[in-house]
Amino acid sequence: MKRFWDYGTSTPIQRVGVIILGFGLVSLFSWMLKERLSFDDLLDSYYWPRSRDSFFFHLFFYFIPIGLLMSWGYYILVKIKEWVLKGKSKNTTPHKLHFKNSHAAFEFATKQYSANMNSGKMSLGIVQDTFKLKDGTKQFLIQLADVGKTTLVSGLNDRYVNQINQGDLVYWGFVDRVDDPNYAQISAIGHVLALLDPEYIPSDGKWTIKKDLTK
Structure with a gap:
């Protein structure tokens, strides 16, 4: 468990991602408690927040995936970036x-x-x-x-x-x-x-x- 935690929190940007993920989870659970929903209910878009609902309840749509990508998905993003930028000038300062x-x-x-x-x-x-x-x-x-x-x-x-x-x-x-x-x-x-x-x-x-x- 410690290795899993360290893998997602080793760099500053990853720790920011964990904070964003935390806000997203608070938004999600607040919505579920307010509407008395189960996780199965969330699979049906009928139970998702509407435009009339507070913006806070919409945050989990954005913050959870963003937080996961910035924390435990960070190294995947780095590899994608390397692949996209592969072949650029070798004079460019290497990413660390x-x-x-x-x-x-x-x-x-x-x-x-x-x-x-x-x-x-x-x-x-x-x-x-x-x-x-x-x-x-x-x-x-x-x-x-x-x-x-x-x-x-x-x-x-x-x-x-x-x-x-x-x-x-x-x-x-x-x-x-x-x-x-x-x-x-x-x-x-x-x-x-x-x-x-x-x-x-x-x-x-x-x-x-x-x-x-x-x-």
Whole structure:
């Protein structure tokens, strides 16, 4: 339920859509209570508000579909826009989806991506915790965006270890699988390649890099 809610409220325009949807539902239920109608009655246009009725009772005709499109239908509208504008000048500034924080961005990503466990490939993840090995090496517990799964991996980056924090959105690069059972259920090890801003560019399928950790 939380994932469903986050999917429809991740960006400011989506939250405005939820407010509009709320007004539409209030209008609808007010009309149903006033006329003592059931949802089945609404299928018959005879029971719809007439011109003589208050404009408030007409709002649900407009606010409910508009609110749904602006909130849970937002990403569909974005894809339609991309399709319509496809082929325009590449000099145009790419459209970005801005999320309220890294967690909201990660929730969105978990519905879009599968973890890539191939050499030389990278995946999007979020830092869940930090831990130290017996030799003092600091590693990061990272959850990868993986549709329908909870995939945990270990991330290394000795050079920028003090700049990586719990809750950071990152690019993680696969190195090797972990076949032995372990308490953290880590399935692979790899490198933390970059810190990311919670901004997604649909046109090229990439996230805005906040800091490149490979240089």
